[in-house]
Amino acid sequence: MVSIFPSYLAPLREALLGRAISRGLLELTVHDLRAWTHDVHQAVDDSPYGGGPGMVMRPQVWGDALDDVLAGPPARLVVPTPAGRPFTQALAREFSAEERLVFACGRYEGIDQRVLDDAARRVTVDEVSIGDYVLVGGEVAVLAIVEAVVRLLPGVLGNPRSAAEDSFSDGLLEGPAYTRPEVWRGLAVPDVLRSGNHALIDRWRRDRSLERTHRRRPDLLEALPADALDRADRAL
Numbered sequence: 001m002v003s004i005f006p007s008y009l010a011p012l013r014e015a016l017l018g019r020a021i022s023r024g025l026l027e028l029t030v031h032d033l034r035a036w037t038h039d040v041h042q043a044v045d046d047s048p049y050g051g052g053p054g055m056v057m058r059p060q061v062w063g064d065a066l067d068d069v070l071a072g073p074p075a076r077l078v079v080p081t082p083a084g085r086p087f088t089q090a091l092a093r094e095f096s097a098e099e100r101l102v103f104a105c106g107r108y109e110g111i112d113q114r115v116l117d118d119a120a121r122r123v124t125v126d127e128v129s130i131g132d133y134v135l136v137g138g139e140v141a142v143l144a145i146v147e148a149v150v151r152l153l154p155g156v157l158g159n160p161r162s163a164a165e166d167s168f169s170d171g172l173l174e175g176p177a178y179t180r181p182e183v184w185r186g187l188a189v190p191d192v193l194r195s196g197n198h199a200l201i202d203r204w205r206r207d208r209s210l211e212r213t214h215r216r217r218p219d220l221l222e223a224l225p226a227d228a229l230d231r232a233d234r235a236l
């Protein structure tokens, strides 16, 4: 990763991801973009051509940084930006199969477009968005993207089934989950989940998942492939 706030990415070395790194399941290197500046002020941005508010990150600094960081084994350049294509679970899976990912964290009003155009001459460049809102920079998006990708790497999650049964893995939202005690503040766990009848439990979970998706994300239902819903689903 390349950022002007490397410490923003420190959480990646905590907990699950930190353990995956210490277990050698992945390597993580954070570079300070300012290492590629040469002026005393270590300037990384300048005012935009054509005027307008804010600052644009300068091509020379990013160009030199990416020349160095992209050197070596083939990598895919991921640039978080609100103007990017949506980052989805499917893209997380695609990224998790890559040998190496390089993340360019932009600040201010983004990075001079020529940096991405120049990089695209050498590597695949993915401008991706984690949501329709504007953060101050790409670092928080990189934290989210890396967590979504790394948890899919073999051996990272204790139980590989949980990645397979994620929300979105079957195109639907995950339904409600419960654990002990059976009754808590007068609220009981649905009986079916204690029935031991796994066919019934699977059906109940599928129904809750379909209901929730219908209520909260009808767009996901629209996007399902035709054969994704069976007769029982349609009966719901």
Ligand SMILES: Nc1ncccc1[N+](=O)[O-]
Pocket (backbone or CB within 6 Å): 079, 080, 081, 082, 084, 128, 129, 130, 131, 132, 133, 134, 135, 136, 137, 138, 141
């Ligand atoms: N939403 C965003 N805002 C700023 C930078 C990056 C962003 N994103 O979604 O990747």
